[in-house]
Amino acid sequence: MKAIGYVVRGDAGVIQRSEISADGAPTAISAGSGQNISFNLRQADIQGYQRLGDNLQVTLIDGRVVILEDFYGAGDNARLFISADGYLNEVELVEGQDGAVYATYGPSEQWGKWSPSDDLIFLDGPEVAHAAVADDEVSMLGAGLLGAALSPGLLGAGAALGGLGLLGGGLGGSGGSGGGVSRIEPTVDQEGELTIAGDDVTEEEESILISGTAEPGSEVEVTIGGEAVTTITTEEGTWEVVFEGETFPDDGTYPVEVVVTEEGGIVTELTGPEIVIDLTGPVIEFTDGTVSVGDMTNGEDYADGVEIGGNGEPGASIAVTIDGVTHETVVADDGTWGVVFATSEIAAGEYETSVTVVSSDAYGNTTTVTDTVVIDTETSVAIDTGLAGGDDLINAAEAAAGVSLTGTAEAGASVEVTLEGVTHTVIADENGVWTAMFASSELPTGEMQATVTAVATDVAGNTSTTTSTIDIDTINNVTFEAGVVGGDGMVSASEMSGGVVLTGTTQPGSTVEVEMDGKSYTATVDASGNWSVNVPAVDIATGEYDASVVVTSTDAAGNVASTSGTFSVDTENAVTFAEDIVEGEGIVNAVEASDGVVLTGTTQPGSNVTVKMGAVTHTATVDAAGNWTANFAAHEIAAGEYDADVTVTSVDAVGNTAQTTGTVQIDTENAVNFVETPGGTDGVVNAAEAAAGVTITGQTDPGSSVVVELGGVSNTATVAADGSWSVNFAAGEIPSGEYTATLTATSTDAVGNVDVATDTVEIDTVAGSLTLSSDPIEYDNTINFVEESDGVTVKGTSDPGNVVEVTLAGVTHSVTTDAAGNWSAFYAGGEIPQGTYTADITATTTDAAGNSREVTGTVDVDTEVLNLAHTGDVADDNVINGDERDAGVTFTGTVESGSSVVVTMNGVSNTATVDANGNWSVDFAKSDIPTGEMNVEVVADVIDPAGNEASVSRMVEVDTLVNALANSSAPIEGDNVVNAAEAADGFTLTGVVEPGSVVEVSFGGATVTATVDASGNWSADIPASAINMDAEYSEDAVINATDAAGNTDSITRTIAVDTQAPDGGPVIENYTRGLSGYEAISVESTVNDLAVYEIGNHGSGPATQVASESDGIEISVLDQTMFGFNPTVPDGSHLVVTETDAAGNSSGTYLVLDETSTSVVDMSNPSLGDLQIETIDLQFAEDSQLTITEAQLVALSSNSDEVYISGGSDDTVTITGAIRTVNGDGVDTYTLGDGTLMIEDDINVII
Template sequence: MSTVAYITRNASGTNQHGTSAEGSPSVIPTNGATDISLNLDPSDVQSYARRGRDLHITLFDGTVVELEGFYDPVATGSKNLFLSDGGDFIEVVLEDKADGMLFASYEPIDISGKWSAYDDMVFLDVDRIEPVVAPLAAPLLGGLGGLGAAAAGAAVLVGGGGGGDGGDGDGAIVPTVDDADGTYDVPEGDPDGVTITGTGEAGSTVEVDIGGVTGTTTVGEDGTWSVDFPTSDLPGDGVYETVVDVVAPDGTTYDDLDGPTIDIDTEAPTVIVTEGTKSVNDIVNGDEQESGTIISGTGEAGATVTLVIEGHSQTTTVDENGNWTVTFSSDEIDTGEYETDIEITTTDPHGNSTVSSDVLVVDTETTVAIDTGLAGGDDLINAAEAAAAAGVAITGTAEAGAAVEVVVEGVTRTTTADSNGTWSVIYEAGTLPSGTYDADISVTSTDTAGNSATADSTIAVDTEAGFVQLSDDPIETDDVINEDERADGVTITGTATPGETVTVQLGTAQGTVVADSNGDWSYDFAASEIPEGTGDLDISATIQDSAGNTASDTDTVAYDTEVTNYTSADQNDTVGVNLQQMQQGFTLQGTVEEGSSVSVEINGTTHDAVVDSSGNWSLTVDGDDIGSFSQGGLVATVTATDPAGNVDTLMQPIDIDTLYETPEFAGTTTIAGQIQSIFLDESDDALTMYSLDSSGNATQLDATETSSGISGVDKLDLDTPISDGANLIVQSTDDAGNKSSTLVIDQENPTSSLLSGLDGFNIDAIDLVFEDGTDGANLVLTEALIKEMSDNSDTLTIRADELANVTHEVTLTGATEITSTVSGYSAYSIGDATVLIEEDAGISLNGTPVI
């Protein structure tokens, strides 16, 4: 099947017949068509698919039929597709599926009545005759109504023959049928039926066939014949050709003689309303009533249709396509909301008549109104309402279900009135212009019948509240409120619309003031309204007009009424300072708020401390900074000033202890040449002992303090005895950390390296210890060596046990004797150093005994 016959019909009812082009796809143009009929049976079709604007139909034999432009829009909506074969007429309903494929369902259309709107689009079963032949074949088949497809096809295929077996024969009387070209109408209720008459040879047998109903007779002696067909015996409605067969007495046959056309129409015509009445859910609105109420429908072609409404009638004739329309003027249809009966009478050309009824629904009225008391009940939109997240609602009433269009300041919103007839639209924040003006409201409602009504109103808009501003000048000159400033109270200033009441807030405190004629205002907050401590306070100045609009300005100010994080490392304890610290310096330190300055006053002198970026402060002082104060307790006054100007003071106790006690050697216990114990004058200080070799190398000795059994004498037992004759250092350390040592020499000629290597031991005394009868020590001292031996002072005390046979020599070049302040000791100066030598201890200075 490479080609397919088709019929298309456009909106004006014009048909076009044709056959698709050969090949695949087999193209059929459908531009402008509203109905397309294809000479196909559903069993011929494999699938349907949409390809852009075209519909592709794939047949089981592989042919693709392309309906070009099938999806192009037409004025009546989408196109209708039908399949027709063998007198059947089927509508194809297509539903979209995935990938452009379509699902087809088939809905047969009943065309068995006496008239159908699709009669001229039906293909008959005549070996798929070309479509142009189908309309011509239909009359020959008596129309499609009442005939099966097979019967119609058979009628077309049967050939008519005029001659019989014997022909005319000489002298034979040829039979005739009266009024062979005439048409006999048989209307509904016809009492007479049909009588077919003619002439022929007397005695001839005559058989008359009308649509399969036959009647027989014999030609009378007068050469005429007549056959009656009562109405009840005639076939169903349709147009039939009378066929007469005659057999002469001699056997001659005359077949298929033409007789009159029999037009049987015994069924009442039908009429269907398609527009304008209640049965099709139409309502006549005001515009339609004013321009003319139109009622349309379908019916039997050529039949008259008369509609009567409220005594007014309109009559028309159904056109050849089965359509009819009447129009009632505005004078014939009253306005209002009501329903009225319609009487419809249709009469076909045969005189058959049908009376039916319908209802005309008229609705030419509607209303709309705008509520008052909008925008919170005062019909005034202020700034807060205009900017609210919920928007501004415009409300009103209208007919239930009516479409409502609202226009405010050129901005349109639409809605539908609910079942109670109320409506509401929202104008979102920012929709309406700001300012002070009257906004026009225009509302149009259109009810479900299409009637419109309008309403107008206004609503005031006032979104401007004036102005208010906080002063740009810093509060308290630096935007920080310190303790002194808080104590005096704080003043907030600014400007505003003259005469407006300004609400001023500082933190949680609040007050009001009226802007003067120049717009200036100020408000004082008392100290009790300002918090203490450190933090930020929000500041705001607000005004509110009669419309409820507000304007405000905000700022922040810091408050800092205390020096924070302020400490001295030992403020709760006394700072202990010993002699070494007095000489080398000691440090006072602590923490303070970042950016602060710290000063320290000690013994009447003020010193500036160093404060780093993290707020750590420190001050190093020594004896020179303290002045004459060298022993006992004093208090340093530490004062901090933070960046806000707050001042705080700490008191730091300082205990100065520069006194030290030098151990006095009292002897040893020696057994078998090993020193077992060492005796010292009694002391509360901590004692440490070292042994020295001849070169001055010191080794600490472990010892345990035990009872000496001698009043005023301490005894130290060495854990490991040492050889007799060793040099020793005995060091005492008091609670303040002051250290002082005694050098015990048991060496005849102590070297300078022995003495000069003792830096750090604070050698303040030398004990010369020798056994009786041995040579004494020969000790050579210089000013520098004396100063080097101790950091405590520049005074060296030399002692010895008085032994008759032992003499110790001390050499002090350039020494000068001075007045001694220590009983039993002679005093000598050598430069800035002082030497005290025990008298009567067998010690000679520069060759002269000290006595």
């Protein structure tokens, strides 16, 4: 055996170096409180540990024993390390319930990775005699082992794995100091009151440490103010928690509540010290005297000092400062405070100044707020009276429009303006100008001096008053003396010849304008106010009217008065004769002449009128309105047709004479006679002539109206310009029969003269009897094909011996009526034209007078079936598919209305429905229609209403099924599971179907149309977008097929999808390195297949697989799998460990190994992306320098664009342009373009 070195470093930093004796004697080392002890050993060199009272016994694999005295003594326990080949691992010891001691190994949490110069590190390996592990091997554990299962160390590749388990015992005995261990009672170290308060508390000082004792392994939950922190009691039975950051409570006073739960289930509740936290300054606000609360200080307020007040924290001090003057006070119990600044401390005037308030609470927290104080103690006002009325005088017109008074005041001030008791309140504008409008009704009238008062109140409440005066003059008047014009208010022609003088009165000093008939004249006004003006004769129009005069007076103040009047003018006389209304229309006929004629007209009232007509003169009667009337007797009017001249003369009361003339039309004669009467050459009106109507003509005076009466019917004749007239009597106006009728013609000329003429005419319209038989022809009045072939008879009656012409369908037969008065006409087969139509029947007979009688009738001829056809496509395309068969099929066609139709298909007959237009339809139910694929004949048999028969047929295709829709039996993607790599480009489904069909495949919300070849093979590509990534599930793909006939079928195929790669990549636990390279690696076990790849040439070489799942050795007690490398992996290489699930999804961990030639980690190797790198592990490589771009990050894995990087404080990761998010859980998030990095926060990150 050889000596084994160790180092002891005290808590003061003193170093002691020594050796474990090589002679096999036990080595005792003092392990007092706070000491760090490091042995030059590997894990495999240690057989086990045992607690002997407060001592720890370490047994090496070669049998040597080391006693660490007082290792478990009072105070801080010592820390134990092992080191070899430049590596350092701390030994964590845990006591089991049966007295055994378990150990775990891992890099120290306090120091992370160690430099070779550290006091506790040994650069050489120990020489301890034991088998199975060569003396050139080093085993390093990753940080992940600290919480892992306990083991005595990892063996080299291929070594036996026996002896794992408890590491206690082996040396026998308890060393005399063993026995039971008493229970550690839960306690809290702190007590009393802990206060954290005041402005001087830094962010680092916002921390609360609570500690105590409890049984090792107990869970301790500490709660302060709703915030809870949980920890586990150490092996020494101590615990501590720190409240800081997010767990630091808000302001308040809280008890410390502790709940201890021991491993055996015992729960103890403790109460610690009371925590007082006050880190917030007192609340303070203004309520009085500042701008923020809408206050300002005016002159009245200022007089008794400026008050500032507000609310705050009761008991807090208040210091209020304005313009260097400070007043102090304390916030009252009700939370209010206030101070008053004297007028000697704050200047008067108009200005703003700031106010500052500082409040301090009992803990020294302070709050400072500022606001603004507005001082306004002055104002002014003025009246500008010179602008009232424009001349300091308000006349009537100005008063009528209202008057604006103006002045000045402080901008925004309220001004009350009072004029003779009327007050208006206005606001001065931004320029300080105010305007008050007084309405006409508010102004005084007359002549006076009015007082104006203005009182201004500015926005601060300051007031100022001023007064002034304004002159008022609103009075003027004028009159017009119309009654003295012309001496009597009337101007005659003689008075008008010398002109007319107009007069009146007004106020002295006024100007007067007189307007008459559109002309203006300026009057002369004397000192007394009398005015006069002369209007020349040429300005006065002749005639008889009232002249209007308007007089306007304007006094010296500008007041205007106006008056108007009229005077009469009469210089004319007139007379009229109403010739157009003599006897109503200006014409005197014989009747009117017989009782005399009255002539009328108008003239001026009081005039004398004489009327002369022909040689006779009469004096007219004139009424008060000037209407005159003259009567002429019948004997004074000569008979005949002529115009009589009339002269009318009028002389008015003043001697003015007027005369007019006219004529009166006299017409007292008329005559009428017959020129031609009806009846033709024989003078008799027969039936035909009566049926055509008869015309009668004659002669009368032009312009006359003629009324002709025949057999009691009167018609008005048409009279031509030359006096000839004619009148027509329609057939219905001439009574039938044989008789002599009287004609009377009465003529009335244009002026009402009447004359009458009479005559006679012979009437004969009777032609004898004739009928068609009322019996229907061929029993139903319809001749069908069979009946026409047999011949048809038409029958009727007439006078015996009469010849009757019978016409049927254009074919005429003459027959003679027998002695009984019956006649019949026979039409042989073939005489009546074939077809479907209505044939006319006519029977005619004529008497000696030329009267004819005709009777008519009709008979239907229908010798054929018309419009018989199938119409429309059956089921839209003449193919009946399965859906259409299920729903039933309708056949349609046309035929004659009223026909019966029976349709037969495949031996099934159904009766159709025929509508009024001849459209027929028939429904065939599902059971009536055959299934399968075939062509069937559809026959429609018809009997029309006439009894004619016919049929028509058509062919229909039946196709009711989709043939051979099926999935391919070949597995999808080889194993019927779609993994992530396969999902990246989608997958393909295949099968067979009836050729010509359309196939649609739906999966994952996507529907794609398959490609179908001529043989019916279909193929559908499901896109990647339809596949959920990072998921494991099964989903049915639905295959829908529609054949050319429209038949549909549907099948499904279950698709297994597993695109969820193993999470994060394998966890590397440790590796073993020999002199020639890396010999083994241990990985946290997993159900997935593991594989190890070597990346040579400093991480830039290709990926070479060096181990597979079958090469791994399962260490179940550690939940690890170890892979040995033969040959070893040389220095300058890195490793990638992948795990692949059953679906083929994989993720990898890039293990960066330590290199002596470089610390740079090459991320540009494209081979890494093939291994789906999800984690980069830097914890085993010293001073790693890793730089990664967005493109490199995204290329590392197709599973995600996220990578996890683990390591220590000696490692540096450069990710230029990344954005950092601090998570607070030891791992920070960095966003780099579309990629994300999760980096342990011990690592140095450059962004």
